[in-house]
Amino acid sequence: MIHLEHINLVVNDIPKMLEFYQVAFPHWKVRDTGQGEWHGKPRTWLHFGDQYHYIALSDNGVGINRDLAGHQIGLAHFAFVTNNVDSVTERLTKAGFQIANPGTKEPHRKNVYFIDPAGFEVEFVEYLSDDPSLRNA
Known part of the structure; x- marks a missing residue:
C-alpha cells in the first residue's frame, strides 16, 4: 500500500x-x-x-506562488478529508481566514477551499458516501 x-x-x-x-x-x-x-x-x-x-x-x-487563476505549471491545490467540513470552515473563518471557493453542490460530498498564507490553495472535503464511485463522480 x-x-x-x-x-x-x-x-x-x-x-x-x-x-x-x-x-x-x-x-x-x-x-x-x-x-x-x-x-x-x-x-x-x-x-x-x-x-x-x-x-x-x-x-x-x-x-510569490503561482497565479491560481492562471495556467502556469505548478501545484493547483491539495486536499484533506475531514468528517466535518463545516467545523473546519467555522474555525478558519473565525480565525480570520476567508473562503476562497465554497465548493460545488454535490450529493455525495461537501467541500470548501481556502488559500493559506503562502498562497497555496487547500481543499477540505467531507464525503457523504462510503461508495468510491459516488464520492469521486
Whole structure:
C-alpha cells in the first residue's frame, strides 16, 4: 500500500503558515524543527502533523506562488478529508481566514477551499458516501 505521508512547502513566513494549519488541524502538533541549508542558502524547517501525516515547512522562499487563476505549471491545490467540513470552515473563518471557493453542490460530498498564507490553495472535503464511485463522480 502507498499513501501520502507529507508535503514539503517552501514559504517565506513559517509562523503565519503555522497559524493557519493549527486552526485547521487543532489535534496536530509541531513534531520537530531545526536549521539547515539548501543549495547554499540557510533555512529553518518545521514539521507539523500527527504520528502519520505532516506538513513540512521550510522558510527563505523567494518570489510569490503561482497565479491560481492562471495556467502556469505548478501545484493547483491539495486536499484533506475531514468528517466535518463545516467545523473546519467555522474555525478558519473565525480565525480570520476567508473562503476562497465554497465548493460545488454535490450529493455525495461537501467541500470548501481556502488559500493559506503562502498562497497555496487547500481543499477540505467531507464525503457523504462510503461508495468510491459516488464520492469521486
